[in-house]
């Protein structure tokens with residue numbers, strides 16, 4: 001719903017919408033919104049750097065990195081007697097494609113809980129990405145198509161590949177190009193990338209192609225003669241999901257906290273109150289109460305699954 005003053009945590013579609021009057025966000029988030037929704041997607045934009053307090057009447061707003069995607073921010077809203085922290089989407093594990101998460105102490109925490117069940121324990125992403133390299137060694141001629149959301153996940157997958165020494169050109173579905181270019185312009189070195197466009201089948205033999213998950217099943221993916229379908233998502237830890245989507249190589253790579261990261265963050269930020277949103281609220285609320293932390297679920301409108 002469009003509002004007069006919106007503070008936007010990051011550029012994913014379930015958090016950043018077009019049509020607000022005034023938007024306060026990091027410069028990265030503003031840039032991403034303009035790329036995705038056009039330059040006039042809000043009436044006015046005010047960028048705010050991390051760690052720079054902004055006074056608005058009797059409250060102060062400060063952004064801290066959320067470690068989710070480039071430009072993602074946690075929002076601290078404080079006055080003389082309360083520090084309220086809104087995490088937005090976040091993860092505390094390392095990710096060289098965006099600014100690292102910073103722990104902020106607060107009195108009241110609004111946390112996401114996309115993977116808020118003890119069963120969710122994300123494996124190391126470096127080990128997940130190595131599955132692709134191992135598969136390459138077995139069959140060099142195939143085309144490895146990795147399904148990954150265009151904003152954040154694609155760039156993280158590419159960066160993970162580069163960080164383990166994969167230097168070959170990576171091909172991109174057309175919808176991935178603009179955001180990858182933007183990340184590169186911000187100093188995130190993604191190596192050599194090329195759009196798939198009208199190249200021939202043979203050009204993709206033994207190559208990696210990054211595409212949005214929706215393209216894995218449609219006509220687009222049929223152009224490749226021997227495709228191996230891979231999918232990078234935290235949800236790949238649920239084997240049934242990988243099977244249903246006919247994924248041959250599931251990569252459990254998430255840009256959200258797993259259960260241990262969520263509970264560790266709640267403990268370390270020393271909050272007295274937790275409101276849980278965006279996911280599996282009940283388990284985390286129960287866990288908080290067992291630690292004598294006041295907690296309740298906060299149900300949001302218009303929420304979408306992991307992005």
Ligand SMILES: [Zn+2]
Pocket residue numbers: 010012015068089307
């Ligand atoms: Zn997100």
